[in-house]
Amino acid sequence: MKVEGGFDFGDGEGYERVDNIADAALSGYRDAYKDVSITKDDISYYTYALLHSLEYRERFAADLQKSLPRIPKVQDFHGFATAGRKLANLHLDYERAEPCKGIVETVSGDASATPPSELYRVAKMKIPKVKGQADRSTIVYNTRVKLTNIPEEAYRYQLGARSAIEWIIDRYQVKVDKASGIVNDPNDWSDNPRYIIDLLKRIVTVSLETMKIVDSLPALDILE
Incomplete structure (x- = not known):
């Protein structure tokens, strides 16, 4: 089955x-x-969109911190259901999203002399600081590769307490388990040497498109 x-x-x-x-x-x-x-399915999509609503999260912030979310019925059911379907499709197919074209990829040194598997190898990505402040328009991918022109708007899409972009940065790094010594290397997760860097660009696209949908959600007019 x-x-x-x-x-x-x-x-x-x-x-x-x-x-x-x-x-x-x-x-x-x-x-x-x-x-x-x-x-x-409509109810599932409706719920998914409602949980993304900024108005819902603000109005019920105290309740959400101490109990399971309650799902009210609002006036524009189909407006939320349609938006929820778009959000679900976008999030489920994140690996097939178009990499954000506005991001500038800079490679130092002679890229042609370095195998792609080495050039795009990740150890730990980071957001650099300028005068003590994080410069979120830039991500240092590795010692050779840097991404710039990342829209600040993309950081609005949050997964819990951090943005989806920052989640990817934290998730896709080489880690060693202290107890077992086992190495968790995201570079081994795909045969495509550009998988991680392109995934990061795709997540920027997904984040931007998500916030467009979220910002256009109907008002939270709850049925009496």
Whole structure:
């Protein structure tokens, strides 16, 4: 049996869809909006968009710090559902996003004399400081490669307490487990020597597109 997401349980019975939305919840939404066309997928996308809403996060900030998020029903259900579908597709397909074309990639020395596997090898990326202040328009990729002209707007997209860009910088570095001595090397995760640098550029694109969608979300007019 296979379920959505590609997990194969080997019995050859084909695909089985598993919903995380209860039938009672579906009925509740259809009743609230007087709309029998609403599907469970619509509710999932609606919820995903709502959780990205800056107005929602601000209004319920105190509650979100101490309990599970509560999902209110707002006036423009389909506006949120449509935005949620766009966000989900964007985030699920992040590896296929176009690398941000405005980023300038600078290589010191003779790039043609260095194999790509070495030229684009990552140890630990960093955001440099200028006069004690982080210059987030620049990322030092390694000792040879630097990225500049990164839009400040891209850092608005947060994954928890840090931006998606900073998450990638932290995640894609060579680390050694102190207890076992095992080396976790992201350079081994792909045969494409440019995978990490292009992924970073893709995440900038995803971040910018995410905030465009988030900024255009409908108002949080909660149903009575």
